[in-house]
Amino acid sequence: xxxxxxxxxxxxxxxxxxxxxxxxxxxxxxxxxxxxxxxxxxxxxxxxxxxxxxxxxxxxxxxxxxxxxxxxxxxxxxxxxxxxxxxxxxxxxxxxxxxxxxxxxxxxxxxxxxxxxxxxxxxxxxxxxxxxxxxxxxxxxxxxxxxxxxxxxxxxxxxxxxxxxxxxxxxxxxxxxxxxxxxxxxxxxxxxxxxxxxxxxxxxxxxxxxxxxxxxxxxxxxxxxxxxxxxxx
Amino acid sequence: xxxxxxxxxxxxxxxxxxxxxxxxxxxxxxxxxxxxxxxxxxxxxxxxxxxxxxxxxxxxxxxxxxxxxxxxxxxxxxxxxxxxxxxxxxxxxxxxxxxxxxxxxxxxxxxxxxxxxxxxxxxxxxxxxxxxxxxxxxxxxxxxxxxxxxxxxxxxxxxxxxxxxxxxxxxxxxxxxx
Amino acid sequence: xxxxxxxxxxxxxxxxxxxxxxxxxxxxxxxxxxxxxxxxxxxxxxxxxxxxxxxxxxxxxxxxxxxxxxxxxxxxxxxxxxxxxxxxxxxxxxxxxxxxxxxxxxxxxxxxxxxxxxxxxxxxxxxxxxxxxxxxxxxxxxxxxxxxxxxxxxxxxxxxxxxxxxxxxxxxxxxxxx
Numbered sequence: 001x002x003x004x005x006x007x008x009x010x011x012x013x014x015x016x017x018x019x020x021x022x023x024x025x026x027x028x029x030x031x032x033x034x035x036x037x038x039x040x041x042x043x044x045x046x047x048x049x050x051x052x053x054x055x056x057x058x059x060x061x062x063x064x065x066x067x068x069x070x071x072x073x074x075x076x077x078x079x080x081x082x083x084x085x086x087x088x089x090x091x092x093x094x095x096x097x098x099x100x101x102x103x104x105x106x107x108x109x110x111x112x113x114x115x116x117x118x119x120x121x122x123x124x125x126x127x128x129x130x131x132x133x134x135x136x137x138x139x140x141x142x143x144x145x146x147x148x149x150x151x152x153x154x155x156x157x158x159x160x161x162x163x164x165x166x167x168x169x170x171x172x173x174x175x176x177x178x179x180x181x182x183x184x185x186x187x188x189x190x191x192x193x194x195x196x197x198x199x200x201x202x203x204x205x206x207x208x209x210x211x212x213x214x215x216x217x218x219x220x221x222x223x224x225x226x227x228x229x230x231x232x233x
Numbered sequence: 234x235x236x237x238x239x240x241x242x243x244x245x246x247x248x249x250x251x252x253x254x255x256x257x258x259x260x261x262x263x264x265x266x267x268x269x270x271x272x273x274x275x276x277x278x279x280x281x282x283x284x285x286x287x288x289x290x291x292x293x294x295x296x297x298x299x300x301x302x303x304x305x306x307x308x309x310x311x312x313x314x315x316x317x318x319x320x321x322x323x324x325x326x327x328x329x330x331x332x333x334x335x336x337x338x339x340x341x342x343x344x345x346x347x348x349x350x351x352x353x354x355x356x357x358x359x360x361x362x363x364x365x366x367x368x369x370x371x372x373x374x375x376x377x378x379x380x381x382x383x384x385x386x387x388x389x390x391x392x393x394x395x396x397x398x399x400x401x402x403x404x405x406x407x408x409x410x411x
Numbered sequence: 412x413x414x415x416x417x418x419x420x421x422x423x424x425x426x427x428x429x430x431x432x433x434x435x436x437x438x439x440x441x442x443x444x445x446x447x448x449x450x451x452x453x454x455x456x457x458x459x460x461x462x463x464x465x466x467x468x469x470x471x472x473x474x475x476x477x478x479x480x481x482x483x484x485x486x487x488x489x490x491x492x493x494x495x496x497x498x499x500x501x502x503x504x505x506x507x508x509x510x511x512x513x514x515x516x517x518x519x520x521x522x523x524x525x526x527x528x529x530x531x532x533x534x535x536x537x538x539x540x541x542x543x544x545x546x547x548x549x550x551x552x553x554x555x556x557x558x559x560x561x562x563x564x565x566x567x568x569x570x571x572x573x574x575x576x577x578x579x580x581x582x583x584x585x586x587x588x589x
Contacts, residue, residue: 011321012346053346060345096343098397102327103320105395106386110323113314114387116286116297117306118380119250121428125476127485130537130559133496138508138564142573145505149579153523182546236460237479243462244480245487247425261486282414284421298422305419306426309439 012053013060014096016043021093028093030086034071037064063089167200172207180217180232188219188228238264239272239279243296252293252380277389288383289390295380300387315385316358325351326360326378331397334364334375352376360385416442417450417457421474424454430471485535492532503529504538504556508564509572510583512542512553521583530554 010016020039026032041064044057051057067086070076078086167175179186188208195201208230211217220229241262246253259269273294277287284299298306307314318326328343329335341348355361364377378391388394419440424431437447451472455465462477476484496504503526506518518526533539542555566572575583 011324012344014345015324056346092343092345096345099324099327099331099343102331102395102397103323106327106330107318107323109386109388109394110315110318112300112387114300114303115314116288116300116303116384116387117310117312117422117426118295118297118384119247119426121250121426123428124488124531124535125248125481125484126534127481127488128535128537128540129485129489130557130563131489132536132538132560132563133501133504136501136504136564138566138572141501141505141508141564144502145509146575146579148502148506148521149575149582152521152582240460240462240477241480241483244476244484245462247463247474247476248484248487257490261483261490282418284418285425296425298425299418301415302419302422305439306422309423310426 013040013057014093015100016040016057017060017064017093018097018100028090028097030067030090031071033064033090033093034068037068040064060089167203169203169206169210172200172203173210176204176207176211176230177216180230184232186230188230238262238268239276242269242272243276246287246294246296249295252290252295255292255294258294286389288380288388290378290380290383293380297384303387318358321351322355326355326382329355329361329376330378330382330391330394333377334367335377336367336373336375338373340376416440416446417454420447420450421454424465424472424474427473430468430473433470433472436472488535492535496532496536499524499526500529500532504533507533507539507554508556508560509575511555511569513555514545514551514553516551518554 010019017033017036017040020036020043021028021032024032024036026035041061044051044054044061048054063085066078066082067089070078070086176186176191191204191208192201195204208217208219212219215233217230217232220231221227242258245258245261255266255269255273258264258273259266262269264272273287273289277289280287280296284302286297286299288295288297303314306312324344325340325348328340332339332343337348337352340352352361356363359379359381361376361382362379363374365375366372367375383390386394420436423436423439433444433447433451436442436451437444440447442450451465451467455467458465458474462480463474464477466473466475499522502522503518506521507513510517510521515526515530518530530539534541537557538560539554540557541552543553544550545553561567561569574580
């Protein structure tokens with residue numbers, strides 16, 4: 001007898017067994033299983049080195065051999081266990097066939113190139129409902145706030161060179177102008193505190209002189225060493 | 234009034250961007266589940282001829298785009314329409330579809346081979362997920378199909394899928410005691 | 412045919428994250444802008460009695476939920492956040508309560524981590540709100556506690572809240588010198 005063995009990828013021993021019976025256009029019965037047993041064994045022999053699930057193939061092979069023996073020698077006495085095993089194999093193969101058919105139908109659906117898309121925008125409407133946390137009072141929040149401040153990451157000290165990129169007088173002038181337009185008055189001390197480097201203090205000073213000259217602001221100091229106040233004119 | 238409930242449910246499903254259960258909807262709207270069910274059925278029906286669909290799995294509902302629009306949505310979202318699935322994946326998916334919820338062991342028993350990798354692939358693709366744990370030693374995971382799976386196939390619910398041949402199935406159950 | 416175009420447009424607007432222009436819709440659907448416009452008008456009309464609305468801003472269109480559903484949507488969103496506020500959220504709430512009005516950047520400077528999601532959660536829970544805009548480049552939002560939350564704390568005005576010790580106040584000032 002000549003075996004024509006096509007090397008294919010099988011999903012497993014049941015897949016191979018199903019293909020073999022279907023190739024022969026056989027229904028799944030113990031007799032048909034007996035018929036494909038030799039072919040099944042031949043496949044294992046050929047594929048041995050490439051089979052990932054060799055032990056599963058061998059397990060099915062042993063059951064097929066029992067089936068074949070029983071078909072060839074009807075007078076062969078099988079133990080109850082052996083009989084159950086071969087009955088089970090038949091049933092399992094039938095069930096497997098059912099799912100293979102179902103898989104084909106799923107494949108048809110899957111190949112339609114038609115699919116639905118859910119919304120995945122994460123854009124939520126701006127609707128809020130008051131829902132305060134339980135057991136929270138202002139003392140608790142205050143303690144938490146203090147703790148957070150204590151644990152606050154320390155300001156990184158940047159190297160002097162980086163800070164030295166000085167503000168230009170022009171920039172400072174427009175900054176002070178804007179601030180004055182908004183607040184009408186400004187403390188000179190505030191400008192000093194805000195300065196990131198000594199050079200910025202000098203620039204601020206020059207900017208104020210420029211604005212004085214341009215009559216944009218006037219300067220007030222009520223007493224020696226008291227706060228100098230800039231006022232918009 | 235019933236019209237109102239339907240509209241509210243529609244807007245919740247729109248915002249939710251994920252399946253919402255009848256129970257949750259009835260709680261949110263202070264309505265009887267029977268009324269929610271009715272509204273959902275009507276909504277599903279209203280959507281039949283539109284660009285959107287209401288899909289269902291079990292007690293959960295979601296609004297998605299109509300499968301007919303897939304080409305355009307794919308273009309708009311710059312998204313691939315369908316990931317190709319191999320035979321092993323389809324076979325495993327079919328088993329889970331018709332036998333869910335099901336454990337890995339039961340799947341492997343049917344397929345006759347270990348199915349670890351395939352289950353992981355299907356999970357990554359979002360087509361199946363762990364739905365619960367079996368109340369048995371080791372609490373094995375039970376797998377089921379997802380809403381993503383319904384979207385992937387472009388069907389409204391599992392009921393739309395072809396039935397496993399009932400006759401055959403019954404015969405198998407008789408022969409093959411689980 | 413026109414029905415088809417309307418459905419496709421509906422599905423595109425459904426998945427879109429932001430308003431979509433007539434031009435883009437006509438490009439996506441290979442349709443004349445006049446037909447897109449007509450479909451959009453019809454769609455807007457169809458939606459009049461539903462839980463969703465089609466709104467228009469210039470040449471841009473978007474689907475949103477109907478205003479009548481706001482209460483229920485609010486409930487749903489809240490429930491999504493139903494987990495008790497975590498430590499990070501409470502910390503942020505504390506910072507805002509005692510340092511309001513404050514920008515997101517300043518909050519992040521104090522906490523040392525990004526606070527976007529938390530701010531949204533606190534807003535949805537009605538604990539904080541945008542109180543004004545800082546007069547600085549980019550006009551950053553200033554956050555403050557809501558009136559309701561202050562009432563809940565049993566505080567009638569911000570002045571009643573305890574003050575920080577000078578040492579801590581200085582530390583903040585130093586971080587904030589801008």
